[in-house]
Amino acid sequence: MVDLFDNGTPEAEQGNAPRPLADRLRPQTLAEVIGQRQVIGPDAPLTVMLEAGSLGSIIFWGPPGTGKTTIARLLAHETNLHFVQISAIFSGVADLKKVFETARQRRRTGQGTLLFVDEIHRFNKAQQDGFLPHMEDGTILLVGATTENPSFELNAALLSRAQVLVLERLSFEDLERLAQRGEEALGRPLPLEPAAREALLGMADGDGRAFLNLFEQVAAWKVKAPLTPEELAKRLMRRAAKYDKNGDEHYNLISALHKSVRGSDPDAALYWFARMLEGGEDPRFLARRITRMAIEDIGMADPQAQTICLDAWQVYERLGSPEGELALSQALIYLALAPKSNAGYAAYKQARAAARKTGSAMPPKHILNAPTRLMEEQGYGKGYDYDHNAEDGFSGQNYFPDGMKRPDFYQPVERGFERDLRKRLEYFEKLRIKRAEGRED
Template identity: 75%
Template sequence: MSDLFQSDISKPEVQAPRPLADRLRPKSLGEVIGQSHVLGPEAPLGVMLASGSLSSIIFWGPPGVGKTTIARLLADETDLHFVQISAIFTGVPDLRKVFEAAKLRRQNGKGTLLFVDEIHRFNKAQQDSFLPHMEDGTILLVGATTENPSFELNAAVMSRSQVMILERLSLDELALMAARAETEFERDLPLTQRARETLCEMADGDGRTLLNLIEQVMAWRVSQPLDSDQLGKRLMRRAAKYDKSGEEHYNLISALHKSVRGSDPDAALYWFARMLEGGEDPRYLARRLVRMAVEDIALADPQAQTVCLHAWETFERLGSPEGELALSQAVIYLALAPKSNAAYVAYKAARDAARKTGSEPPPKHILNAPTKMMEKHGYGVGYAYDHDSKDGFSGQNFFPETLPRTQFYAPVERGFERDLAKRVAYFEKLRDQRKRD
């Protein structure tokens, strides 16, 4: 048994095949596909490297766009020792060990580039622990995050770092990556040209996903190139990036709202569909549509609120997926409706005036006088009952006596508010006439 064991361990170790993404990892920054806005000669990283002055960096971008690869290559370019940790698996004791090793390395004349993946996962105390080591030069921090760093990272870490936004790869960049993969395999993908384009679209801007898909395709044994339909049957399209509780949620609802405000029904429908495809709760969208009707359309088309509420009610009665059609019709109606924020502006201005004027009482002539004491103090004295007045309009002052009359609501010349503007002007004319009388 002992001899057998000895002979087994003496055999050369058989290495597992390396994933394609690892085999195609760039050897220099010049080989990186995409991110020229960061890596180019006049771009932030290019300028830093040319000047020999690299500061701590936070890479913010979606998965599969090269954050880890660029960090590794930066260490090579600057002759720093590369250390990689993940905030998901690293605790305070692990961080202490990393910092102590970096201190020893520095004493021996070697700097450390510490790459922290998912850095936004660290809590405030853990993020603070980086600061003294960043300041004394023990580490050069390169963090990577898929979340907006201005929301997720401490101000102190942000102030000591430069945030660089990495973008999802374009279809042309993904096509270049596919060509490199074919060179590695020494054969073409068994796909038609349109199917190649479909494969890149499936990756949704993620280079790592594309290479994983290519590995699957290259393992197939096919007699002739597959077309897009055949490819779609064999591969699942990557789910669109969408986090219902994260920044992408707010980005897409902002895009939907602004498309409606901008009277573009096609773009509004696209973002509405994107959110549904991402798994958004249709009830959340229904509520937001009502808000758009109130905030951006308002009295220019009072029917807009009714349309949204009926669409919401229809969804509740029909359920999914049929109910989404009612909501999509509300999206189209809102986008094409006349727009006005006059009521919204008036409301905010009135609230602001109310805060500034505090507890100013109403004028006494519009106060009720249910007791004799109140009558004695002038409550209700001089009140003109509008229905008894000419034109049903008294023109009396209803503001506090110390507050000059202020116009908060200024209707626009669009939709139903065009009629309201005429009414405002009419009553203002009557008010001036009553003053003269």
């Protein structure tokens, strides 16, 4: 589907319908764009490319309403390229061929084409490969937009030919500037008390287009006095927070939750936990991940942590939502404030690596059972020292394969219960050395 702007006439100007505020406030130059200074500010990538006259293909990665389409259109204007927009949702191979052929003909007349592809990650790998020859021969300058992680959704060949620029959600300050620009266009302020105005900014969740839609609704109300936050909430349904349970946001937020616990910050942990619940995350998924945190980041520094997580999980299964979620939140608080150690987790990973490296090495014969005479004749079980009969209940024998250097996988930290475990390890190591010296004598 080719954008209606491709013919130079905005859609709103083709009929009698009033133009939406978002369209009326669309920036005319890059300097008028609100936010995204990391991309279009002084010494930012796009600014440098434009000043050097070397604009290349780009992938804009960011959430909705952050200016991807607007910036792409302004780039075409700044570089005198013909702007063509298609959506990967509504376009197929036939549409792409038509766009490429038209761009090729246009190039013969001396004008290049900036092809803006919205939701470019929706194209399959073969369709993405179809852009490559036209990018390389200069038929098009590709500007793609995606809300998904390009590393996972776009071909490596396409990524190698385009620079990925990350666009961020608009800040409160950015949205306030947008509100002021809207008030100037309307010639009147929004009928909101300061606290209600701040609430309106929060409802947009960093989405500029959504904010202007909300702004336009509020501006149309006929009220006698500025509205309070409570009155605003009654009149305007709060937008649901953006959260894709199967996409980047899912992984970003669980990462933030996990690292908040690891960083011993219960308040941050509760915040990300609440964000995921508000987004509709399955509490059972959270219960499983919380239990994993106890194993991975607390471990033997506080063995009780794992039990508390399992108990909270069971409480949730019995009570359901919302009561059971309180049990999970309390488990999170416990984990965040518990002593931390990944010694057990690290030891396990080292042991797995050693197991892969040593392959099928047999255990030493002295610790093997000998249920048959043949095995006994082969030396199975010969020389085994029964630890309960040894002094201190410790024989100090070798339990690794013959010829394998004894590793030290488990290195407990000086925190929590692992302090006691470190003392035990040191105690047994001294006994092991003592027994080895005795055997040598």
